[in-house]
Amino acid sequence: MIVIGAGPAGMIAAGVAHEKGLKVIIVEKMKKPCLKLGITGKGRCNLTNIENKKDFLEKFGTKGERFLKHSLYTFDQHNLISFFNSLNIDLITERGGRVFPKSGKALNIVGALKDWIKKKQIDIILNAQVTSLILETNSVVGIEYKNNKERIKLTSESVILATGGKSYPLTGSTGDGYLIAKNSGHNIEKIYPSLVPIETELDINIAGLNLRNIEASIILNNKCLYKEFGELLFMEYGVSGPVILTMSKHIVEMINNKQAIELSIDLKTALTHKKLDNRLLREFNKSPKMTIENILRKLLPFELIETCLKMTKITKDKTGGQITAKERKQIRLWLKDFRIKITGYRPIEEAIITSGGINLKEVNSKTMESKIINNLYFAGEILDIDAKTGGYNIQAAFSTGYLAGISAALKKQIKNI
Ligand SMILES: Cc1cc2nc3c(=O)[nH]c(=O)nc-3n(C[C@H](O)[C@H](O)[C@H](O)COP(=O)(O)OP(=O)(O)OC[C@H]3O[C@@H](n4cnc5c(N)ncnc54)[C@H](O)[C@@H]3O)c2cc1C
Incomplete structure (x- = not known):
C-alpha cells in the first residue's frame, strides 16, 4: 500500500x-x-x-x-x-x-x-x-x-x-x-x-492589542447573526484571535455572498446598560476636573481611548464635569457596541x-x-x-x-x- x-x-x-x-x-x-x-x-x-x-x-x-x-x-x-x-x-x-x-x-x-x-x-x-x-x-x-x-x-x-x-x-x-x-x-x-483572520476598516493602528472577556458579534442590517465570548486580537489588517477564528467560516460565507457585515465588540460584557451608565456617572462625578481621556483609562485599554473619543466625537480635554448626559450615553453605547466594518478575509495560506x-x-x-x-x-x-x-x-x-x-x-x- x-x-x-x-x-x-x-x-x-x-x-x-x-x-x-x-x-x-x-x-x-x-x-x-x-x-x-x-x-x-x-x-x-x-x-x-x-x-x-x-x-x-x-x-x-x-x-x-x-x-x-x-x-x-x-x-x-x-x-x-x-x-x-x-x-x-x-x-x-x-x-x-x-x-x-x-x-x-x-x-x-x-x-x-x-x-x-x-x-x-x-x-x-x-x-x-x-x-x-x-x-x-x-x-x-x-x-x-x-x-x-x-x-x-x-x-x-x-x-x-x-x-x-x-x-x-x-x-x-x-x-x-x-x-x-x-x-x-x-x-x-x-x-x-476556514478559521481565518478577518480584514476590517479601522483607521487607527492598534495591532497587537489583545482583548479578553469580550463578546464579538457579526451584524448584518443591524441584526446580530453570530456571537462568541472570549479573546480577540487586533492585527495590522484587522482582527484575529479565538472568537474571530471560530466565527470566520460564517464570515467568509457572508463576504463571498457580498453581504455587508460589521463586527460589534461588547467591551463590558459583565455590565448591563443600566449598570454601565451608573458606573460612568460615578466616574464622572468622582473626577469632575479630570479629562475624559484620563477617566477612560479606568475603563478601557489605553490603545482604545483615542478610537473611543474619535468615534463618539468627544474632545479629549473635556473634563468629567463637562460631559453631558448625551455624551455619557454615546460612550456607554460605544463600550457595549464598538462597531467595525468587515472588509474581507485573509488568504487561504493564512487559514488554520x-x-x-x-x-x-x-x-x-x-x-x-x-x-x-x-x-x-x-x-x-x-x-x-x-x-x-x-x-x-x-x-x-x-x-x-x-x-x-x-x-x-x-x-x-x-x-x-
Ligand atoms: C497554524 C495551525 C495550527 C493548528 N492547530 C491545530 C490544533 O491545535 N488542533 C487541531 O485539531 N487542528 C489544528 N490545526 C489543523 C491541523 O493541523 C490539520 O487539520 C491536520 O494537520 C490535518 O492533517 P492531515 O494529515 O490531513 O494533513 P497535513 O497535516 O496537512 O499533512 C499532509 C501531508 O501531505 C504532504 N503532501 C502534500 N502534497 C503532497 C504530494 N503531492 N506528494 C507527497 N506528499 C504531499 C504534505 O507535505 C504534508 O506532510 C492547525 C493548523 C494550522 C495551520
Whole structure:
C-alpha cells in the first residue's frame, strides 16, 4: 500500500495497515514528516477534545457529522489518548475538554509518531512530490512522483491520499491532492479558508492589542447573526484571535455572498446598560476636573481611548464635569457596541483549516474508500470536513486515517481468503 502524505492522517493509516499485515510505503513531499502537526496549537498541539461524541460530531456541521460518525466510533478521542500514552506521551485535559501533551510541545507528538513508524521499519520516501495516480479501468494501481526532477513510478494494490488542505503551504499542504483526485474523476467541493483572520476598516493602528472577556458579534442590517465570548486580537489588517477564528467560516460565507457585515465588540460584557451608565456617572462625578481621556483609562485599554473619543466625537480635554448626559450615553453605547466594518478575509495560506475538498458523497464513510476508483482511500483534511478550533480537526485526521488504513488492510485480507 502507498500512503501519500506524512501528516497525522497518513502516518496513522500507514502504521495500522502495517500492523494488519500490509507492506506500506509513505511518500512525502517535504524533507520531514508532520511539519504542520509540529506547529499546531501555537506549538502546543491541541491533539483532541474529550467532549461527548454527539457534541464533538456536531462541530463538523450536518454533512460532516454524518460522514465522520463511523470513523470517530472506530477510533475515538480515548483511543487516540491511549495510543499516545502507549508511546509514552503524557497528556493533559484543559478548559473545554481540550487535550494537549503535558510537555506543552507539539514536537513531542510528532517525535512519538515518527518513532512509531520507524520502529515498524515502514519506508518513508521524502522530498517526493506525488503528481498523479496510475489508473487501470476503475482501479488505482500505482502513483507517479517527482524526486529531484526525476519522475518515478511505483505500483501498489491500494493508495491512501492524505495530502491535507491548502493552508500554511510552507508545511507542504499546497492542495496537490485536490488536483490528483480531480484527475482521477472526483469532484472537489469549492475550497475556501476556514478559521481565518478577518480584514476590517479601522483607521487607527492598534495591532497587537489583545482583548479578553469580550463578546464579538457579526451584524448584518443591524441584526446580530453570530456571537462568541472570549479573546480577540487586533492585527495590522484587522482582527484575529479565538472568537474571530471560530466565527470566520460564517464570515467568509457572508463576504463571498457580498453581504455587508460589521463586527460589534461588547467591551463590558459583565455590565448591563443600566449598570454601565451608573458606573460612568460615578466616574464622572468622582473626577469632575479630570479629562475624559484620563477617566477612560479606568475603563478601557489605553490603545482604545483615542478610537473611543474619535468615534463618539468627544474632545479629549473635556473634563468629567463637562460631559453631558448625551455624551455619557454615546460612550456607554460605544463600550457595549464598538462597531467595525468587515472588509474581507485573509488568504487561504493564512487559514488554520481549508473548507471544501473531496466531495463526501463520493467516499464510503464506513471505509474511506472512493466510490469512483477501487482501492483508492482518502483521509484527513483533504476531505470536505472541517470544524472550529478545540482539537477537533486533528482528531478527524487520526480517525479517518485509522479507518482508511484498517479498511485497506481488511480488503486485502478478504481478497486473499
Ligand atoms: C497554524 C495551525 C495550527 C493548528 N492547530 C491545530 C490544533 O491545535 N488542533 C487541531 O485539531 N487542528 C489544528 N490545526 C489543523 C491541523 O493541523 C490539520 O487539520 C491536520 O494537520 C490535518 O492533517 P492531515 O494529515 O490531513 O494533513 P497535513 O497535516 O496537512 O499533512 C499532509 C501531508 O501531505 C504532504 N503532501 C502534500 N502534497 C503532497 C504530494 N503531492 N506528494 C507527497 N506528499 C504531499 C504534505 O507535505 C504534508 O506532510 C492547525 C493548523 C494550522 C495551520
